[in-house]
Amino acid sequence: MIPDPLFPIDQIRNDTPGCLKLIHLNNAGSSLPSQETLDVMITYLRLEARMGGYEAARLKAGNISSVYDSISNLINAYSDEIAITESATRAWNMAFYSIKFAPGDRILISATEYISNYIAYAQIAKRNGIIVDVIPNEKNGQLSVTALENMISSKVKLIAVTHVPSNSGSVQPAAVIGKIANKAGIYYLLDACQSVGQMPIDVKEIGCDFLSVTGRKYLRGPRGTGFLFVRKEVINQLEPPFLDLHSAQWMGNNSYKIRLDARRFENWEFNIAAKLGLGAAVDYALKIGVCKAYSYIQSLSNYLRNLLSNVRNVCVYDQGADLCGIVTFTIQNAALLKIRDKLMLEGVNVSITEATGQYWANANGARPAMIRASVHYYNTPDEISRFVEIISRIEPANL
Numbered sequence: 443m444i445p446d447p448l449f450p451i452d453q454i455r456n457d458t459p460g461c462l463k464l465i466h467l468n469n470a471g472s473s474l475p476s477q478e479t480l481d482v483m484i485t486y487l488r489l490e491a492r493m494g495g496y497e498a499a500r501l502k503a504g505n506i507s508s509v510y511d512s513i514s515n516l517i518n519a520y521s522d523e524i525a526i527t528e529s530a531t532r533a534w535n536m537a538f539y540s541i542k543f544a545p546g547d548r549i550l551i552s553a554t555e556y557i558s559n560y561i562a563y564a565q566i567a568k569r570n571g572i573i574v575d576v577i578p579n580e581k582n583g584q585l586s587v588t589a590l591e592n593m594i595s596s597k598v599k600l601i602a603v604t605h606v607p608s609n610s611g612s613v614q615p616a617a618v619i620g621k622i623a624n625k626a627g628i629y630y631l632l633d634a635c636q637s638v639g640q641m642p643i644d645v646k647e648i649g650c651d652f653l654s655v656t657g658r659k660y661l662r663g664p665r666g667t668g669f670l671f672v673r674k675e676v677i678n679q680l681e682p683p684f685l686d687l688h689s690a691q692w693m694g695n696n697s698y699k700i701r702l703d704a705r706r707f708e709n710w711e712f713n714i715a716a717k718l719g720l721g722a723a724v725d726y727a728l729k730i731g732v733c734k735a736y737s738y739i740q741s742l743s744n745y746l747r748n749l750l751s752n753v754r755n756v757c758v759y760d761q762g763a764d765l766c767g768i769v770t771f772t773i774q775n776a777a778l779l780k781i782r783d784k785l786m787l788e789g790v791n792v793s794i795t796e797a798t799g800q801y802w803a804n805a806n807g808a809r810p811a812m813i814r815a816s817v818h819y820y821n822t823p824d825e826i827s828r829f830v831e832i833i834s835r836i837e838p839a840n841l
Contacts, residue, residue: 443745443823449738458820465825468791470636470768470816472658472665476726483719499714509721513669516724518644522703525670526717530635530656531558533670536707537631537652538562540680545571547599553579554607583761585614590622600629606636609770609795609812612762620649635659639727640767641736651676663723664716672704686710735819739767742817742826749830759812770812776838778811788832
């Protein structure tokens, strides 16, 4: 693989302290932050220590507010459509549990839904008497648009899809799904944990009503951060599952008024340093250019798949018409957790995706536990080559 000479890989690696001592291929789990993100967070924590938490927040109110503007620029939304949360799980749950489901309502979900999301579906199905239907996949592992169209009815209340499954490099056709949902007047919730920060995301083009995102994965933000996009046309149709003095105003006489923007889905208390760190990470992604970054990420991941396909006893599992930076594979007769630990000793970070991570995709045992090597735009072809060379030397019988 010949790197793009116009992509500023040297500058990016200089901006990323973690690149100095390891090959980090666990970006679908938690990526390495830039020095800029670290500096923003540490500087704010020191300010809190010097002058107090409330006082520091008042002083930096403008900086805190600008985080919403940065996020809205990243996904082509309005700033009042953004709620900043403690995680993508909280963001997703705040959207999902705000929808008023009635007995007999149906939810259409993808076969690659994360099991955490499915637990929520199961709870509401039990509590409200709704029905959860799984949209079949095509043979290539991608969601069947034809099947989705045939499943639309007046009873469907929500279409919920994971944009990029956590245990596959496949990218679902989010914008096509959005057109189907919008035409039928059905809520559309997109879990974009693995896509935002990795690839260009335009919520207007996608047509989703909700988009849930984490800070710690491809955005390179701090753990304990995430955000929720809620299209302004639907905000006032939704009541969050819980409220406080940030999300609502006390009016007296046992009455309250929920705020009109997406911040009705937030809590009053939040880690301000982490929120500013999330903003710095988003600003860095915007500075690099997400389109350029994604092109580089796809080149690296394709290079990795090609190299792995020539290694004895390795089976690459990624399927789909559109593949991204997540590469999943197995090694025959190998104890994957021991391989992960061995790689860590060699200065390489990967993760293991368990077969239970996505219930429907694995209902028939079709996808086993796998090694997940997820590349980012600070990785290099040399790192990929070294990683595959280490994999090729592993003898499962010796682990």
